[in-house]
Amino acid sequence: GAVVSQHPSRVICKSGTSVKIECRSLDFQATTMFWYRQFPKQSLMLMATSNEGSKATYEQGVEKDKFLINHASLTLSTLTVASAHPEDSSFYICSATSGGSTGELFFGEGSRLTVL
């Protein structure tokens, strides 16, 4: 199946710093990418949907100024957690599709963010 790569897989940072997570589709062009957040023993919660070349659409309750999403190309989307705080510590997972509203979704391996 298609491969979605996330980097870094783990990151530890100090409170107040910004962290960037990359999501790449390695063997297909991802017209749409999704970013999820997962707290321990909980489900995946959609944060935002990004279409290549346009602004991301954020879910209710997700601060767009804190979670900056850029989808500049058909193979790369980035999530930047601005001025991270301990409560932002979580498992961040991206997914990508080439098929619009009906295409299969492929998930990355996730990025674990720990903010000290």
Next chain:
Amino acid sequence: GENVEQHPSTLSVQEGDSAVIKCTYSDSASNYFPWYKQELGKGPQLIIDIRSNVGEKKDQRIAVTLNKTAKHFSLHITETQPEDSAVYFCAARGFQKLVFGTGTRLLVSP
């Protein structure tokens, strides 16, 4: 918006037994229903999916059934093995967005 409920939250079975996980969804417009297996510290992996024009789909030991009228779908795993132990998530998608269920922690004991 879509709301997906999943039961049970935990399921313990003996190796070789069958396991069934059930989900219900709220949005009648949803037309794609995947199931994911997530191991600790990893992203979810698609194990099987079903679209709204099909009532049942099977892939070796795994099967999924869909009842569109009742808005529920189920995952069936037969002849369970210890390596099936993981967290399983159902999901439903209408227009673009994929909404996940709350997850089921499956433990298969040897």
